[in-house]
Amino acid sequence: MTELRGTHGPGPGHILTELFGTEGLERLEVYRAHGGFEGLERALGMEPAAIVDEMKASGLRGRGGANFATGLKWSFMAPPDGGPRYVVCNADESEPGTSKDRYLMENSPHMLLEGVLIACYAIQSHQAWIYIRGEYDRPRRMLEEAVAELTAAGILGERPLGHNYALDIRLYRGHGAYICGEETALLESLEGKRAQPRPKPPFPALKGAWGRPTLVNNVETLSTVPWILRHGAAEYSKFGTEKSKGTRLMSVSGNVLRAGVYEVELGSTFRHILYDLAGGTPAGTQLKCFWPGGSSQPVLRAEHLDLGCDIESVAAAGSAAGSAGCVVMDDRSCAVEVALRLCQFYAVESCGKCTPCRVGGNWAVTTLERILSGAGSQSDLELLDRIQRSIQYGRCLCPLGDSVGAVILTLMNNFRGEFEEHALRNECSPKRAQGVAAGV
């Protein structure tokens, strides 16, 4: 078995990961022996509206990237009309630098399934879908086995845990499209179409999958639900800050000594996360910047290390907590090369629906390639600035376009000198520094 890199076992603020590392936790019998499905048991004995209230009281906010209040989202669901309604779990994790949903599914697939079933009952749905990215072969196989176990145990079926409330979960395999992280694009894909976002409103809570009311939640969000039902909203909201309750999984990667998925209480400082837990940057290097919430959010610098990782503190620093994918870059890397790689990503993954994103991403790539080839000029720097302004600020249906703009803006704002030396003088100071260090 692969070595676990990240939080596992009991510890302060280990809500989701407390049991990780327990032998056989992926099996129903072991999960139940540790209190698994007690949350569902309790939920099925409650009024559905009371569960939604419990979620509101917990203060849990969506962990997919938008950080929207979970209980509130559940309360937006159109009232039952006798027709089908769905819970859809977004397991299409693909924000660069984010690996916590994979970590959750591989360690405790039943915890996710339990959360999905509680959500189903709370919004009065009988059918859940888990949309899992196509590359996640191992988590998918583990979830398939877990669903089979639940079916055999009668927890999925007509009478889960003896209650007269039919429940079913189906897995749907994605086929490689970053845009499916956006909930309406995911629903299009689930319906067997090209994954292009829909205009909102109508929101999925009113018109979602196949035009029916649908709740779309992220893996981590749903995996947190069983704990809240077992221990109560009041216990959960003891963790975290006033507005950002609970714990969350930070995926820490890049130039750190101990990359891993770390569960921390919201409000823990980045210094604690990136240095105490992840070991900081390798010897002889300096922190250049880090992305606090996946590659789509603005970078932060060393002066932000004592900030809390809660949603408000990160926003106050001009970035966003996003998916909590923390990527650390040390001073050996070139900001312009990174900008190019990220713009290539957003250009390739643009679904093509909105012109600013479809065209702007490719323009950014072409311009950055020209700058890096040594054929750049002052006008290329101005062009990059025009591109980022023309894509951002609500000009596209979904945030993918904004992300291209944000990447250019944040890297140019923070590392203007590197862009200028590449564009105007065909020089790269990070490379030069390494050449000197290596004695070349």
Place this chain on the structure above:
Amino acid sequence: MPALDIAQEEAGHLSPEAMAEVAELLNLDSGYVEGVATFYSLFHFQPLGRNHFYVCTNLACMLRGSADIVARLKQQTGLSEARQVTSDGLFSFAEVECLGACEYAPMMRYHESYHYDLTPELIDRLVEQAREAAHD
């Protein structure tokens, strides 16, 4: 998409005929089916090598040396670019976007499983093993 999945599983890639067959079975326009298939990066329209490497080169892997991994893979297989197939049909590769296992960077997906903490030497070994398996 599950239908396209089955079709691809059978032939290793999606030919225009296979997509037309899926369209007919589901009572859809074949252009529509092709439009859906070409949207997604895991559907292939040309045969891949029997050993296909999906190497992540996005941010976290890039910062930890994925360029060296791709370079070694090219050197060992003789491939010069992504989606080419070696003349013996054994190898092909693609540089792909973040595969969500950043704590193990640099990493790749190979034969439906993830390979972690890649080094050029590990690539040498995998390529060699694939060649040996082809001889047996």
